[in-house]
Amino acid sequence: MPDAKKDTPHYQGHRQRLKEKLARNARSLADYEILELVLASVLPRRDTKPLAKDILDRFGSLKEALMARPDRLDEFKGVGEGVKAHWHLLQEVHARLGEASARRGETLSDPADVARAAMARLGNKGAEEFWAAFLDSKNRVIAWEQVSKGTINATPVFPREILATALRLEAAGVILAHNHPGGDPTPSAEDVRLTERIRETAEGLDIRILDHVVVTDREFYSFSEFGRL
Incomplete structure (x- = not known):
């Protein structure tokens, strides 16, 4: 008669203990243990502890690992399309939670509100993207939309x-946002010229450009806060 205990992979008991630990006190889990469980949801028949440790060693922290572009996981043995799709999903959940302040009907009263939304949505992107929050006369969000997508250092x-x-949305104000994949939110000369062109054109249409925020995954620069609008 086969020994069921002997046939059970060694990591199954470890994984069950991690789940029990998670239920008792989630904060007691090490970062690599959190990542083990994340990976186990798409690699249930694999010991994910070595892979979790390898990924953490490569990226340096749990945040950097989970926010890494999915294509950067190709260097790890055994990581396929399922894991990369899961990374996309986790990052989309993160972005949507971070965009809470830019949801329709929310009132924006601080540049940091849009900056948080932009950091969540754009901060880890490998190419520049330009977004805008369109507001009514009471600074309530009508829409938060992508305007364009470009390359690592430019977007048309x-x-x-x-x-x-x-005009289509009957917006009274606009807050502009884009990311700098290089990690420095300081606006370029072209960013400054573009902002000024948009502001001048908007004035003739009685639309206010309230701010332009430039973001990375950790920082942001607000044109309004620096007196450039």
Whole structure:
């Protein structure tokens, strides 16, 4: 008669203990143990402890690991499309939670509100993306939309497209946002020129450009806070 205990993979008992530990006191789990359980949800028949430790060693922290672009996981043996799809899912959950302040009907009263939404949505992207929050006369969000997507250091933005959207939505104000994949939120000379062009065009349409925030995954720069709008 086969020995069921002997046939059970050694990591199954370990994984069950981790789940019990999670239920009792989630904060007691080490970062690699959290990552083990994340990986186990898509690799249930594999011991995910070595992989979790390898990923953490490579990226340096749990946050950096979970926010890594999915294609960067290709270097790890045994990571396939299922794991990468799971990473996309986790990052989309993170982005949507971070975008709570930019949801329709919310009132924006601080540049940090849009900055948080932009950091969650764009901070870990490998290419520049330009987004905008369109607001009514009471600074309530009408829409939070992608305007354009570009390369690692540039994205084509046409002021007329942003303002055409603002007119279509009957927006009274706009907050611009884009990311710098290089890790420095300081606006470039082109960022400054573009912001000024959009502001000047918007004035003629009686639309206010309230701010332009430039974000990375950790920091942001607000044109408004630095007196540049």
